[in-house]
Each structure stands twice: as C-alpha cells, then as structure tokens.
Amino acid sequence: AQSVTxxxxxxxxxxxxxxxxxxxxxxxVSVYLFWYVQYPNQGLQLLLKYLSGSTLVxxxxxxxxxxxxxxxxxxxxxxxxxxxxxxEYFCAVSDPGSARQLTFxxxxxxxxxx
Amino acid sequence: xxxxxxxxxxxxxxxxxxVTLRCSPRSGDLSVYWYQQSLDQGLQFLIQYYNGxxxxxxxxxxxxxxxxxPDLHSELNLSSLELGDSALYFCASSSPxxxxxxxxxxFGEGSRLTVL
Numbered sequence: 001a002q003s004v005t006x007x008x009x010x011x012x013x014x015x016x017x018x019x020x021x022x023x024x025x026x027x028x029v030s031v032y033l034f035w036y037v038q039y040p041n042q043g044l045q046l047l048l049k050y051l052s053g054s055t056l057v058x059x060x061x062x063x064x065x066x067x068x069x070x071x072x073x074x075x076x077x078x079x080x081x082x083x084x085x086x087x088e089y090f091c092a093v094s095d096p097g098s099a100r101q102l103t104f105x106x107x108x109x110x111x112x113x114x
Numbered sequence: 115x116x117x118x119x120x121x122x123x124x125x126x127x128x129x130x131x132x133v134t135l136r137c138s139p140r141s142g143d144l145s146v147y148w149y150q151q152s153l154d155q156g157l158q159f160l161i162q163y164y165n166g167x168x169x170x171x172x173x174x175x176x177x178x179x180x181x182x183x184p185d186l187h188s189e190l191n192l193s194s195l196e197l198g199d200s201a202l203y204f205c206a207s208s209s210p211x212x213x214x215x216x217x218x219x220x221f222g223e224g225s226r227l228t229v230l
Contacts, residue, residue, distance in 0.1 A: 043224055
C-alpha cells in the first residue's frame with residue numbers, strides 16, 4: 001500500500017524568505033505525485049502535479065517541486081513566500097493503475113510571519 | 115471556485131442520529147470521491163463512484179453509505195452517529211477528459227459535521 005510522510009507538521013517562516021516543505025512517499029510502483037493547498041475554511045486546491053517527464057515541476061503561485069525517485073521524495077519549494085501563502089499543504093500520491101483515489105500525507109501548516 | 119458544490123456547509127446533530135451530505139460534481143465529471151478530514155486521522159479516502167457505480171472503497175465504516183444518482187450527484191449517508199464522526203467531509207470529482215488517469219481531483223468546500 002502507498003503511504004505519504006510529511007515530515008513537518010508546522011513550518012513558520014518570515015515573509016520573503018524561502019521555504020521547503022518535505023514529502024516522502026512509499027510505493028513499489030511508479031506513482032503520480034501531487035501537492036494540494038487548503039486555505040482556511042476552503043477545500044483543497046491543486047498546486048502542482050508530477051505525472052512523468054521532467055522531475056522539476058512548476059505550479060501556481062510561484063511554487064515548484066522536484067521529484068526524486070532514488071530518495072522517493074517530492075519536496076515543495078518557493079523562493080520567497082508571502083503572507084497569503086499561509087495555509088495547510090498536503091502531499092498526495094496515486095497509483096496510475098488504480099481507481100485514481102489519492103493517498104494524502106498528514107499535512108504541513110505553513111505560517112508566514114510579517 | 116472548483117465547481118464542486120457540497121451541502122450543507124455546517125451540520126450539528128446528536129449521537130445516534132442520521133445525516134445525509136450532498137455533493138454535485140463539476141459539470142461533466144463522472145467520478146465522485148468522498149474524503150473525511152479530522153484532526154486525528156487527517157484526510158481519509160472513504161469511497162469513489164464512477165458514473166453511478168461504486169469503483170473503490172477506502173476506510174468507510176459500515177454505518178456509512180453512499181450512492182451516485184443518474185444525474186451524477188452523490189450523497190453520503192452517515193447513521194448511528196458517534197462523537198468521533200465529527201469531521202469535515204469533502205467531496206471531490208474528476209473527469210475522464212483530463213488526459214486519462216492523472217489523479218487530479220477537484221474538491222468542494224466541505225461539510226462540517228459536529229456530533230454532540
């Protein structure tokens with residue numbers, strides 16, 4: 001079975017500083033990888049996804065993630081965060097051969113401080 | 115706005131009661147997924163329907179059931195409610211037009227259930 005580990009439950013960072021949110025997955029097969037963001041009192045919104053091809057994936061709002069197969073990681077980065085990036089971020093994995101349900105990590109609360 | 119509509123947004127009920135949560139997927143989406151989000155369990159996949167048929171089942175309790183109707187809307191029925199069922203219940207939909215099996219889901223804003 002697939003699993004996703006988000007190593008940090010809370011990440012505080014000052015505005016305009018860089019940030020990295022870590023995600024590791026466990027799967028014996030090829031996977032699709034996703035980062036979703038959840039703003040307060042809202043549903044989840046897709047930030048970016050890796051399906052195949054280039055290991056560096058760019059998403060919305062200036063975020064990017066790098067797929068590292070040898071380390072089974074898919075860390076999310078942003079070079080300069082804004083107050084509006086404060087939200088919970090979820091890493092997720094799906095098996096291309098499955099019925100497409102996503103397995104989510106436990107989430108990382110990113111808090112951007114002024 | 116994801117295009118996925120969930121009602122009600124908030125629901126407060128008592129233990130032992132039964133509730134129904136409703137989801138309208140994005141126009142044209144054939145798949146509907148239900149997820150439960152709670153502080154202790156995180157986001158848990160409950161069940162998926164595709165064009166009216168159950169496609170996959172996750173950590174869904176026997177007290178819970180779901181269905182997808184011919185107009186593609188879905189309902190999640192929660193019965194004999196317990197305090198631990200208090201959570202945010204998300205519906206998501208996806209489209210077979212989205213380049214195949216990409217796994218991208220579009221989420222509603224959720225229904226917050228409080229069991230007292």
